[in-house]
Amino acid sequence: MFENAPNGFFIHDLLVFNGLSQGGYVSKGFILQPPDLTNVQISELNSFQDQICLLLASLGDNQRLQVQFFCDSDYRKELLRFQQETEAMANSWTKRSRNERFTRYWRLMEERQLRRQRLILYISRKVEGSPKGIRSEKELTKYYDTALAQLQAEFAQIHEVLTRIFSGQGARVIPMTDADHYLHCVKFLNPSLAERFDYDPLDAFASELAETPGIRFVHFSDLHHKGDREHTRSVVKTINSFSPEFVCFTGDVIEEARFLPEALEILSGIKAPLYGVPGNHDYWSRAPFADYTRFFTATGGAWLMDEQRSIVAGKINLIGLAHLGGKHPLPAPKPRVKNLALFHYPAWAKSLGNRKFDLMLAGHSHGGQVRIPFYGPLMLPFGVDEYDLGLFRTQSGPLYVTSGIGWYPFPVRFNCRPEIVVFEI
Numbered sequence: 001m002f003e004n005a006p007n008g009f010f011i012h013d014l015l016v017f018n019g020l021s022q023g024g025y026v027s028k029g030f031i032l033q034p035p036d037l038t039n040v041q042i043s044e045l046n047s048f049q050d051q052i053c054l055l056l057a058s059l060g061d062n063q064r065l066q067v068q069f070f071c072d073s074d075y076r077k078e079l080l081r082f083q084q085e086t087e088a089m090a091n092s093w094t095k096r097s098r099n100e101r102f103t104r105y106w107r108l109m110e111e112r113q114l115r116r117q118r119l120i121l122y123i124s125r126k127v128e129g130s131p132k133g134i135r136s137e138k139e140l141t142k143y144y145d146t147a148l149a150q151l152q153a154e155f156a157q158i159h160e161v162l163t164r165i166f167s168g169q170g171a172r173v174i175p176m177t178d179a180d181h182y183l184h185c186v187k188f189l190n191p192s193l194a195e196r197f198d199y200d201p202l203d204a205f206a207s208e209l210a211e212t213p214g215i216r217f218v219h220f221s222d223l224h225h226k227g228d229r230e231h232t233r234s235v236v237k238t239i240n241s242f243s244p245e246f247v248c249f250t251g252d253v254i255e256e257a258r259f260l261p262e263a264l265e266i267l268s269g270i271k272a273p274l275y276g277v278p279g280n281h282d283y284w285s286r287a288p289f290a291d292y293t294r295f296f297t298a299t300g301g302a303w304l305m306d307e308q309r310s311i312v313a314g315k316i317n318l319i320g321l322a323h324l325g326g327k328h329p330l331p332a333p334k335p336r337v338k339n340l341a342l343f344h345y346p347a348w349a350k351s352l353g354n355r356k357f358d359l360m361l362a363g364h365s366h367g368g369q370v371r372i373p374f375y376g377p378l379m380l381p382f383g384v385d386e387y388d389l390g391l392f393r394t395q396s397g398p399l400y401v402t403s404g405i406g407w408y409p410f411p412v413r414f415n416c417r418p419e420i421v422v423f424e425i
C-alpha cells in the first residue's frame with residue numbers, strides 16, 4: 001500500500017503508477033459489455049458464471065483485478081452520431097422525424113431517464129526490474145521504451161484471453177485507450193459530472209502529453225503501371241520495408257485497362273491494408289471499378305468512393321473522396337480522432353467548405369516531373385493550382401502533395417524524384 005497517492009501517467013494506453021521501476025504499478029482497463037441474460041435459461045446463467053470463474057483463474061500471481069460497476073445516462077456519443085447522420089440525409093421528412101427523435105432522447109438523457117450499466121475490469125501488476133547500471137539518457141530511454149513495449153504486448157495478450165473467455169455468449173471486451181482512462185478517472189473523482197451534458201471533460205485532455213506510440217503509414221500515388229513489373233515490384237518492396245500499419249494510395253493505378261490485373265497482382269504483395277481513391281486515369285482507362293473494390297477490400301483496406309472508414313482501433317477516421325459536388329454528400333470529419341483525407345486532385349483542398357482535417361493527401365501533379373531550379377515546375381496538369389509538390393497549409397488543414405511514382409505523358413523526370421512517403425502521427 002502507498003501512504004500517499006502515487007503519481008500516475010497515461011502512456012501507450014496504459015496507466016503507470018509510481019514510475020516504471022521497482023515499486024511501480026501498471027494497469028489497464030477493459031470495458032466489458034456482458035451479454036443480455038434477462039429471461040435466459042439457467043444453463044446460460046451457469047455458463048456465464050463459468051466464464052467469471054475462468055476470468056479469476058486466468059489471473060497470474062502478480063496480477064490484481066479491480067471491478068468498477070456503475071450506471072450513467074451518457075448517450076451523448078451515440079446521439080451526436082445519430083444527429084450527424086441526419087444532417088447528411090436528403091429527404092426532409094426523414095430529417096424532421098429523426099430530429100424530433102434526437103431532441104426527445106437528448107431531453108430524456110438530460111433528465112437522466114435513460115440509464116446504462118457500465119462494467120470496467122482493471123487488471124494491474126507490479127513493475128519488476130529497475131534500470132540499474134544505465135548511465136546515458138539514450139540508454140535509459142531505450143530501457144523504458146523496451147519495458148513499455150513488453151507491457152503493451154502483455155496487456156494485448158490479456159485482452160486476447162478476456163475475449164476468448166467471454167466471447168461465447170456474445171459479450172464484448174474493449175481495451176481502454178489513454179482518453180478512456182482519463183475520462184474514467186475524472187468521472188470517478190467528480191461524480192457530479194454525471195449531471196452535466198453541456199461539458200465534456202475530454203476537452204481538457206491533452207492527448208499530446210499522453211505518450212502514445214506513433215501510427216506509421218505510407219502514402220504513394222500515381223503508379224501509372226504500364227507493364228514494368230520489376231519497377232512496380234520494387235515499389236511494393238520499399239513500402240513493406242517501412243512496416244506501415246496501413247497504406248494510402250491517391251489515384252492513377254494504370255492508364256490502360258489491360259494493365260490492371262498485372263498491377264493489382266503485384267500490389268497484392270503489400271503487407272498492410274491498402275486504402276485508395278481513383279485518379280483521372282483510372283476513370284479514363286474504363287477499367288471496372290468493381291475490380292478495384294474487390295482488390296482493395298481483399299487487402300483489409302478499401303476503395304473509397306466518397307466513403308469513410310474508422311481504422312487503427314478507431315484512432316483514425318479515413319475519408320476517401322472521389323467526386324466533388326457530386327450527388328453524394330461528402331463524409332464529414334469526426335471529433336476527437338485524427339481525420340485523414342485522401343483525394344487525387346490537390347486543388348480540391350480549396351473546395352472542402354468548413355471541413356477541417358488533420359492531414360490531407362493528394363497526388364496527380366507528379367510534382368510537374370520536370371522542375372527547374374529556383375523556378376519550379378515547367379508544366380502542371382489541371383486540378384493542381386499552387387499545390388504542386390510538398391506540404392501546404394490550406395483552409396481545411398495541412399495538405400501533402402506527393403511527386404508520385406510514375407510518369408505521364410513522357411518518361412522524363414528532372415529535379416523531381418519519384419517518392420514513397422512515410423508518415424508517423
Ligand SMILES: [Fe+2]
Pocket residue numbers: 222224251252279281364365366408
Ligand atoms: Fe497521375
